[in-house]
Amino acid sequence: MEWSRVLSRPLGRERAASAAGAPDLGAVYDAYAGPLYRYLVTFLGGAEEAEDALQEVFLGLIRRPAREPIRDLRHYLFRAAHNQAVMSLRRRKHQGATDDSLSWIDPQACAPGDCELAMDIDRALRQLPLEQREVVALKVGEALTFREIAEALGVPQNTAASRYRLALARLRALLEGGDGDE
Amino acid sequence: MSEHRRYGDLTDSELVELIRGLPRREPRASLRERVLSAPARPRAAAGLRPVFAVAALVVLLFADWLALRWTTTGAPVGPPRAAVAQAEPASREEVALAKELADFGIPVRIALRDSGRDPDSYFALRSRILKSG
Numbered sequence: 001m002e003w004s005r006v007l008s009r010p011l012g013r014e015r016a017a018s019a020a021g022a023p024d025l026g027a028v029y030d031a032y033a034g035p036l037y038r039y040l041v042t043f044l045g046g047a048e049e050a051e052d053a054l055q056e057v058f059l060g061l062i063r064r065p066a067r068e069p070i071r072d073l074r075h076y077l078f079r080a081a082h083n084q085a086v087m088s089l090r091r092r093k094h095q096g097a098t099d100d101s102l103s104w105i106d107p108q109a110c111a112p113g114d115c116e117l118a119m120d121i122d123r124a125l126r127q128l129p130l131e132q133r134e135v136v137a138l139k140v141g142e143a144l145t146f147r148e149i150a151e152a153l154g155v156p157q158n159t160a161a162s163r164y165r166l167a168l169a170r171l172r173a174l175l176e177g178g179d180g181d182e
Numbered sequence: 183m184s185e186h187r188r189y190g191d192l193t194d195s196e197l198v199e200l201i202r203g204l205p206r207r208e209p210r211a212s213l214r215e216r217v218l219s220a221p222a223r224p225r226a227a228a229g230l231r232p233v234f235a236v237a238a239l240v241v242l243l244f245a246d247w248l249a250l251r252w253t254t255t256g257a258p259v260g261p262p263r264a265a266v267a268q269a270e271p272a273s274r275e276e277v278a279l280a281k282e283l284a285d286f287g288i289p290v291r292i293a294l295r296d297s298g299r300d301p302d303s304y305f306a307l308r309s310r311i312l313k314s315g
Contacts, residue, residue: 026218033213034206047207050209054213055216106205109205110204110205121201140201141202172189175189
């Protein structure tokens with residue numbers, strides 16, 4: 001597959017089990033589509049818009065010139081998703097579209113006993129400011145390190161860590177019934 | 183109330199684990215097909231941009247060279263073909279006119295215009311003088 005030449009080193013867990021050992025786009029999609037989609041939903045607040053942005057991210061990967069290899073696919077994809085989300089948000093503001101608001105939690109898919117909890121947390125997450133919400137999505141939702149989050153968002157590592165601490169404190173306050181303003 | 187106390191009693195790591203245990207959103211299955219069936223054609227414009235730039239530069243330089251060549255090697259203004267064809271040995275009067283023109287020291291056409299003479303007759307004269315030596 002031609003697109004695979006953009007990778008300067010073999011993939012890890014997303015490597016395809018092919019005889020040639022060439023990375024398979026399907027395997028990359030399966031490994032990253034979910035995390036990227038949840039990040040995009042968190043950022044953009046809408047499922048459809050997040051899917052469009054996700055498609056753009058993968059098209060960018062597929063059509064990337066082979067002479068520009070990617071050293072760290074995970075970093076590249078989250079960075080590309082962030083850039084795509086920023087562009088989509090700008091376009092939406094320009095078009096004057098209304099804001100949707102979804103978190104990466106899906107309360108409708110919860111187990112019967114967890115629905116109330118899922119709805120509480122979903123509601124609290126949606127009340128966080130965007131800059132805190134995206135850090136929580138990457139740290140809690142996708143288990144990225146602060147270094148990876150900082151690289152994806154283009155902010156200093158300390159800023160990412162500080163936003164995360166603030167977000168957890170606010171989240172706790174919201175869950176306890178406060179307005180989260182401390 | 184018990185719910186609120188439950189959240190309040192959680193440590194950060196417990197809260198994080200609680201959130202991680204909740205169902206998460208996934209993209210629709212149809213998106214996978216859409217992405218995987220997308221043409222893997224690299225962006226032609228991106229790859230060929232340097233080639234286009236060099237080609238454009240070469241074309242511009244060539245056009246510039248042609249323009250320079252045309253302006254510097256263009257045919258000099260000479261006597262009308264009809265005047266040359268009528269060339270005859272110069273008379274004494276014509277030789278005097280030629281001397282007079284040379285004495286002006288200013289562009290011939292201007293001199294002729296100021297003296298009320300026809301430039302074409304000057305070229306015919308010059309041609310005849312050159313021919314007769």
